[in-house]
Amino acid sequence: MAATGRHRRQTSLKDRYRHSIPGDSRWGGDDMSPGRSGVPAAAQAQVEVQAQVEAQVEVEAQIEPSAFGQAVLIGMEIDGVQRQIQHLTDLLRELRRSRRAWEAGARGERDVVRVLVGMDDAGWRVLPDRRWPGTRRANIDVLVVGPGGVFVVDVKNWREVRVEHGRLWRGDENAEDELRKLTDQTAAVEQVLADAGLPPTEVVPLLVLVGRRGTEQLDRVQVTGELDLTRDLVRRGLRLEPAVVERVLACLDEACPPMQDAAVAASPTDLPRRVRPSRATRTPPPPSAAPPLPAAPPPSAAPPPPAAPALSGVPAPPAGRAPEVDGLFSRDELWRELVDAAAREPIETWMTWLHPMQARLVCRRSSGPARIRGAAGTGKTVVALHRAKYLAARGDRVLVTSLVRTLGPVNRALLARMAPEHVNRIEFTSVDALAVRHLEQRGARTRYQRGIAENCFWLAWGRVGLASVLGRCGVEPGYWRDEIATVIKGRGLTGFEQYAELARVGRSMPLQPTHRRAVWELYEHYERLRTARGVLDRGDVLLLARDLAREHAGDEFDAVIVDEVQDLTCVGLQFLHALVGDRQDGLLVVGDGQQSVYPGGFTLAEAGVSVVGRSTVLARNYRNREAILRYAQQVVAGDSFDDLDVAGERGRRHVEIDRPGGEVDEVAVTGQAEQVSALRADLVDAHDGRGVRYGDMALLTSTNDAVASWQRLLTRAGIPAVSLLEYDGTTSNAVKVGTYHRAKGLDFARVYIPDRNRFPRPRRATESDDAYRERAVLERRQLYVALTRARDSLWVGLREPVGAGTSVGAGGGSPPR
Numbered sequence: 001m002a003a004t005g006r007h008r009r010q011t012s013l014k015d016r017y018r019h020s021i022p023g024d025s026r027w028g029g030d031d032m033s034p035g036r037s038g039v040p041a042a043a044q045a046q047v048e049v050q051a052q053v054e055a056q057v058e059v060e061a062q063i064e065p066s067a068f069g070q071a072v073l074i075g076m077e078i079d080g081v082q083r084q085i086q087h088l089t090d091l092l093r094e095l096r097r098s099r100r101a102w103e104a105g106a107r108g109e110r111d112v113v114r115v116l117v118g119m120d121d122a123g124w125r126v127l128p129d130r131r132w133p134g135t136r137r138a139n140i141d142v143l144v145v146g147p148g149g150v151f152v153v154d155v156k157n158w159r160e161v162r163v164e165h166g167r168l169w170r171g172d173e174n175a176e177d178e179l180r181k182l183t184d185q186t187a188a189v190e191q192v193l194a195d196a197g198l199p200p201t202e203v204v205p206l207l208v209l210v211g212r213r214g215t216e217q218l219d220r221v222q223v224t225g226e227l228d229l230t231r232d233l234v235r236r237g238l239r240l241e242p243a244v245v246e247r248v249l250a251c252l253d254e255a256c257p258p259m260q261d262a263a264v265a266a267s268p269t270d271l272p273r274r275v276r277p278s279r280a281t282r283t284p285p286p287p288s289a290a291p292p293l294p295a296a297p298p299p300s301a302a303p304p305p306p307a308a309p310a311l312s313g314v315p316a317p318p319a320g321r322a323p324e325v326d327g328l329f330s331r332d333e334l335w336r337e338l339v340d341a342a343a344r345e346p347i348e349t350w351m352t353w354l355h356p357m358q359a360r361l362v363c364r365r366s367s368g369p370a371r372i373r374g375a376a377g378t379g380k381t382v383v384a385l386h387r388a389k390y391l392a393a394r395g396d397r398v399l400v401t402s403l404v405r406t407l408g409p410v411n412r413a414l415l416a417r418m419a420p421e422h423v424n425r426i427e428f429t430s431v432d433a434l435a436v437r438h439l440e441q442r443g444a445r446t447r448y449q450r451g452i453a454e455n456c457f458w459l460a461w462g463r464v465g466l467a468s469v470l471g472r473c474g475v476e477p478g479y480w481r482d483e484i485a486t487v488i489k490g491r492g493l494t495g496f497e498q499y500a501e502l503a504r505v506g507r508s509m510p511l512q513p514t515h516r517r518a519v520w521e522l523y524e525h526y527e528r529l530r531t532a533r534g535v536l537d538r539g540d541v542l543l544l545a546r547d548l549a550r551e552h553a554g555d556e557f558d559a560v561i562v563d564e565v566q567d568l569t570c571v572g573l574q575f576l577h578a579l580v581g582d583r584q585d586g587l588l589v590v591g592d593g594q595q596s597v598y599p600g601g602f603t604l605a606e607a608g609v610s611v612v613g614r615s616t617v618l619a620r621n622y623r624n625r626e627a628i629l630r631y632a633q634q635v636v637a638g639d640s641f642d643d644l645d646v647a648g649e650r651g652r653r654h655v656e657i658d659r660p661g662g663e664v665d666e667v668a669v670t671g672q673a674e675q676v677s678a679l680r681a682d683l684v685d686a687h688d689g690r691g692v693r694y695g696d697m698a699l700l701t702s703t704n705d706a707v708a709s710w711q712r713l714l715t716r717a718g719i720p721a722v723s724l725l726e727y728d729g730t731t732s733n734a735v736k737v738g739t740y741h742r743a744k745g746l747d748f749a750r751v752y753i754p755d756r757n758r759f760p761r762p763r764r765a766t767e768s769d770d771a772y773r774e775r776a777v778l779e780r781r782q783l784y785v786a787l788t789r790a791r792d793s794l795w796v797g798l799r800e801p802v803g804a805g806t807s808v809g810a811g812g813g814s815p816p817r
Contacts, residue, residue, distance in 0.1 A: 506601015
């Protein structure tokens with residue numbers, strides 16, 4: 001033990017003396033200047049001192065110290081070791097704290113980037129960890145470019161943060177320096193994007209606080225909680241066209257390249273893989289069922305996570321606990337936010353909004369005629385408009401057409417909102433107007449006189465039809481007029497044999513051979529009267545235009561888009577098909593048989609149009625809130641319908657619902673005066689009390705006379721109103737008033753339907769069962785179209801107690817309250 005103690009004392013003494021040796025490179029000395037002997041002076045001094053130390057150690061080693069002295073020496077050594085341990089402990093603690101801070105910041109940036117990458121399907125692009133323009137090593141956390149503009153994002157994972165008196169505080173420290181840095185970054189990005197023609201107002205500095213909610217505006221900087229990031233970006237609306245977004249991205253890629261040495265926050269291993277779900281694999285509840293209640297959690301289930309802190313200074317979640325962002329930022333939630341943001345705009349902007357899920361349909365290539373079909377509110381018309389824009393942008397001559405004359409100006413105005421630079425390459429007109437012009441341009445003289453042709457029919461009815469079996473079967477003469485126009489001339493039939501064997505798609509009242517013979521005789525007499533007067537009816541014009549178009553296919557248009565195709569006649573579609581033939585991307589037909597509001601019908605096979613392998617069914621309703629859609633579906637739930645190439649589809653169709661909620665107000669009144677008063681008061685309350693624009697509301701009724709009457713009543717009450725006959729698709733501050741037919745293809749935030757339980761009209765005394773059944777089905781479809789024009793809320797007037805009058809619901813039931 002003595003030897004061991006002596007050795008320990010020798011080592012301690014040597015160590016103590018070594019700290020006093022100058023120039024010893026082993027202990028941090030740096031005096032290496034040479035001495036006189038050529039040996040460095042520090043080395044000579046070291047040798048001399050070392051010899052002295054060793055001599056002193058030998059002397060001390062021979063002297064046995066007292067116990068007290070030994071204790072003092074050991075105590076001194078312990079104190080020295082403890083000081084070194086404390087120093088290293090403090091250093092280790094600081095390094096760990098610094099590492100946690102950087103890791104937390106990295107997690108925050110990664111989580112924010114994950115949220116932003118999830119918006120890719122909505123047209124947003126994320127550029128993480130980019131070089132600050134004008135610097136060599138400084139970086140910008142994230143750049144975000146999308147329809148809402150350009151965002152310079154700085155991500156902060158701060159535990160204590162608040163906004164107070166217009167300033168940002170991190171704990172007790174003023175964080176103005178962080179805001180100033182972000183503003184400087186934004187100014188640098190603005191300068192870069194000036195070359196791309198982007199105004200500075202479209203570049204937004206955005207400070208994102210991880211794991212928090214809330215939004216504050218501090219001068220120019222927007223401070224946003226991570227959990228509200230998606231909503232805040234979406235609420236910027238649609239400010240940049242896709243072409244501008246691509247130009248900005250190219251400019252930023254060049255001026256703000258990725259940081260070469262930085263760890264990529266959004267590496268493929270960090271970000272969740274986005275798998276696009278197949279529609280075929282979804283299993284939502286049937287439309288008729290109420291939404292299922294959430295299942296009760298098992299007793300052992302963990303409680304829900306606490307609400308995220310706001311920007312008011314509430315402490316953040318404990319360190320090391322990542323915020324639960326994946327569930328909060330699902331694709332469905334993002335898309336709902338996109339829909340709601342579009343719904344806050346005027347109704348005309350809403351009618352141009354394309355859901356991201358449908359964007360792929362716009363630029364899909366088609367080897368021949370194609371079709372898009374789906375229930376009301378599934379976005380068929382807006383897909384057609386964006387398709388027209390896409391085709392025009394690539395240089396095609398495009399026609400957008402439908403039967404309704406007033407839809408042309410509306411669609412033109414809507415497309416001018418989306419792409420003013422391309423609107424002149426697209427023609428918007430009705431099928432009838434196009435057919436007349438087509439004949440005139442090719443030197444075919446036309447005498448289209450609808451009024452004279454109408455008189456010819458009534459003369460033929462009086463001379464031939466009234467005394468025939470047709471006058472005794474309990475059907476109004478107008479039914480036979482439509483039979484001639486849509487079934488016979490609408491198909492271009494030339495002989496009775498064709499008509500005798502025809503299936504008469506769209507006409508459910510059965511006809512015996514004697515009835516068909518009488519109809520054909522009525523048709524022939526009508527034709528003799530018309531020809532004698534030298535006039536053409538609508539069917540003649542379409543037939544002539546079709547035959548001329550077949551001789552000159554492709555001369556006028558490269559692509560034809562037909563909206564509401566179910567309302568055309570077979571010859572009308574043949575005419576449009578002949579304009580482009582079966583060329584690639586030539587013909588696109590859009591429609592829904594359940595929304596057919598005119599008598600008649602046909603199949604695509606009859607028209608000679610094949611869409612096999614090129615037909616798309618839209619199954620998700622993006623327009624109507626759930627309560628409105630359920631209410632409207634009940635009207636036609638029991639009525640099957642023909643859909644051009646699918647016979648006998650069920651009235652209650654499976655439709656996915658994108659927008660829950662909604663409001664349906666059924667107001668029972670005892671007379672017309674009470675109904676007028678209630679409707680007028682609600683219009684004013686919706687505008688003044690609930691913030692619904694007059695221009696986003698519509699009053700729809702079944703006849704033109706009722707339209708004129710309601711328009712006068714609203715005007716006298718000081719409520720601005722405009723007829724749908726005069727509406728051209730521009731934003732105005734007037735309630736739209738029109739018929740169910742005229743509302744086809746349009747959307748409104750709130751719709752008013754007076755006398756809703758008086759349509760379909762009651763059965764007439766002389767009307768047969770078959771005739772009433774066919775008419776009631778058609779009128780229920782017309783009412784269904786009117787009801788589904790409502791996006792958010794619906795007001796329906798019941799001029800007598802429900803159940804006391806004729807029911808409008810299929811199968812004898814009225815829609816749910």
